[in-house]
Amino acid sequence: MKRSGRALDRMSPRRQTSWDARAATNFICGGAGGGLLAATALASPLGVDLRSLIVLGLALVGLGLLAVWLEIGRPLRALNVYRNVATSWMTREALVATLLFAAGAAAVVLDQPAAIWLAGLSGIGLVYAQGRILRNQKGIPAWRHGLCAALVVATGVTEGAGLLVMAALIWPALTPFGVLLAVLAVARLVVWRRYRESLRGVGVPVGTLKAFDAIDVPFVWVGHAVPIGLGIAGALLGWPIAVALAGAAAVVAGAWFKFVLIGRAALTQGFALPQAPARGSGRPGVGARPGWSRAKAQ
Amino acid sequence: MSPRYVMVIDLRRCVGCQTCTAACKSANATPPGVQWRRVLDQESGEYPDVRRTFLPVSCMHCAEPPCAEVCPTTATQKREDGLVTIDYDVCIGCANCIMACPYDARTIQHEPRWAYGVPMAHELARADPGRLSVATKCTFCKERIDRAAITGQTPGVDPEVTPACVNSCISGAMLFGDINDPTSGVVKLLESARHFRVHEDLGTGPSIYYIWSET
Numbered sequence: 374m375k376r377s378g379r380a381l382d383r384m385s386p387r388r389q390t391s392w393d394a395r396a397a398t399n400f401i402c403g404g405a406g407g408g409l410l411a412a413t414a415l416a417s418p419l420g421v422d423l424r425s426l427i428v429l430g431l432a433l434v435g436l437g438l439l440a441v442w443l444e445i446g447r448p449l450r451a452l453n454v455y456r457n458v459a460t461s462w463m464t465r466e467a468l469v470a471t472l473l474f475a476a477g478a479a480a481v482v483l484d485q486p487a488a489i490w491l492a493g494l495s496g497i498g499l500v501y502a503q504g505r506i507l508r509n510q511k512g513i514p515a516w517r518h519g520l521c522a523a524l525v526v527a528t529g530v531t532e533g534a535g536l537l538v539m540a541a542l543i544w545p546a547l548t549p550f551g552v553l554l555a556v557l558a559v560a561r562l563v564v565w566r567r568y569r570e571s572l573r574g575v576g577v578p579v580g581t582l583k584a585f586d587a588i589d590v591p592f593v594w595v596g597h598a599v600p601i602g603l604g605i606a607g608a609l610l611g612w613p614i615a616v617a618l619a620g621a622a623a624v625v626a627g628a629w630f631k632f633v634l635i636g637r638a639a640l641t642q643g644f645a646l647p648q649a650p651a652r653g654s655g656r657p658g659v660g661a662r663p664g665w666s667r668a669k670a671q
Numbered sequence: 672m673s674p675r676y677v678m679v680i681d682l683r684r685c686v687g688c689q690t691c692t693a694a695c696k697s698a699n700a701t702p703p704g705v706q707w708r709r710v711l712d713q714e715s716g717e718y719p720d721v722r723r724t725f726l727p728v729s730c731m732h733c734a735e736p737p738c739a740e741v742c743p744t745t746a747t748q749k750r751e752d753g754l755v756t757i758d759y760d761v762c763i764g765c766a767n768c769i770m771a772c773p774y775d776a777r778t779i780q781h782e783p784r785w786a787y788g789v790p791m792a793h794e795l796a797r798a799d800p801g802r803l804s805v806a807t808k809c810t811f812c813k814e815r816i817d818r819a820a821i822t823g824q825t826p827g828v829d830p831e832v833t834p835a836c837v838n839s840c841i842s843g844a845m846l847f848g849d850i851n852d853p854t855s856g857v858v859k860l861l862e863s864a865r866h867f868r869v870h871e872d873l874g875t876g877p878s879i880y881y882i883w884s885e886t
């Protein structure tokens with residue numbers, strides 16, 4: 374049945390408006406920066422001085438945190454963010470970020486493998502914490518799905534590998550890491566496919582499915598087919614330009630996906646009416662769950 | 672056993688008049704655009720058996736509040752008596768709780784807003800800058816409930832210590848009380864009628880029960 378009017382529509386899910394491009398920037402830059410630190414740690418045994426990549430990773434994470442600091446309502450109280458390590462993944466993200474900056478600074482100054490690996494592990498920790506922040510948001514069905522966190526982690530590490538292989542233009546020794554990028558892109562493609570299938574299965578707001586449908590083709594081709602093809606070809610043939618292009622495609626596609634995930638696809642739960650009440654001497658009627666792809670709850 | 676306050680709303684009685692919405696705005700001086708309570712309006716069924724239901728909603732004061740779990744500052748807390756509270760002096764306005772709430776119950780308002788653009792005297796008198804840029808939501812009129820400990824009155828029985836929306840309801844559709852007290856009105860009503868809670872499958876344990884039919 375067609376419904377109209379503002380009052381009637383209010384039961385339907387709506388796009389969240391509390392986190393805008395600034396919050397998306399934190400997920401985009403923080404994920405890519407954390408992933409880059411991890412990828413740089415993996416590349417560190419090559420013996421190439423990659424400290425500038427560590428600086429870039431720290432700068433990206435810092436940019437993301439700055440963006441989110443500009444978004445919060447009371448920035449002067451920002452340090453209160455450390456108060457709930459017991460249950461809040463936002464607190465844990467802040468703690469991991471603190472460790473990440475300390476380890477990253479030590480890695481840049483001391484150039485010690487232990488510091489580089491600690492920075493890399495903190496990078497993974499940050500990406501994981503970001504995934505868990507979304508996972509615990511019960512009000513946004515697209516985020517609370519278990520595979521969303523996996524997708525955010527897969528995207529962060531893929532972007533990190535993408536940034537690493539872009540640096541093959543400066544350090545050709547990094548060219549073989551095109552294979553790592555390709556493997557991560559395959560993994561992300563698998564998670565992306567399973568995530569979308571599962572969303573359809575359990576039911577989500579229709580707007581969420583539409584937002585993901587709209588990016589599926591470019592995301593699969595630019596974010597996966599190109600990095601897989603060029604990454605492997607460039608690594609096998611020793612072409613830094615090919616792996617750099619593969620990396621750029623992975624980074625751009627990952628950023629665009631996260632922008633959609635935080636914005637367009639982030640519809641709220643909305644309301645459901647399991648039963649229409651019995652009025653007067655009448656019988657109860659059927660309920661409603663407007664705006665959902667399935668009547669069944671997730 | 673300490674009290675645990677819940678609200679019971681009889682959907683058979685609600686006529687969608689929004690008096691509770693207005694009473695909440697008056698009691699809590701929420702600015703234009705911020706509604707801690709609203710009444711949703713939903714059609715369901717197929718012709719010729721079409722229904723129209725009014726669903727009053729607000730913060731559900733969840734037993735397992737996801738908003739408190741994600742809050743990085745501990746500004747959001749659940750009290751012993753079931754009320755979920757926000758400390759406006761601690762909140763940083765990160766909106767994490769807004770995303771965690773499946774009931775769209777929370778708002779962050781960053782700028783002062785006035786009904787007619789410029790502030791009227793009564794709006795200025797009750798405007799609270801401490802509530803800007805932090806999360807706000809229905810409090811179950813916690814100041815009234817807290818007063819009960821001083822006056823010896825009973826929330827849900829004595830209007831002075833009962834949420835304003837419940838007092839205002841023109842059809843007597845709303846009841847408030849202690850679900851741990853077997854003699855309370857809410858327990859008796861819940862025993863005598865079929866009810867649901869919204870999104871129970873999410874495991875939040877909402878404290879608002881909706882009556883839809885006789886047992």
Ligand code: SF4
Nearest residue numbers: 730731733736738772
């Ligand atoms: S309804 Fe929302 S704001 Fe209220 S306690 Fe539950 S999760 Fe928190």
Ligand code: SF4
Nearest residue numbers: 742762763765766768
């Ligand atoms: S907006 Fe305030 S109450 Fe909500 S999660 Fe952030 S600090 Fe906690």
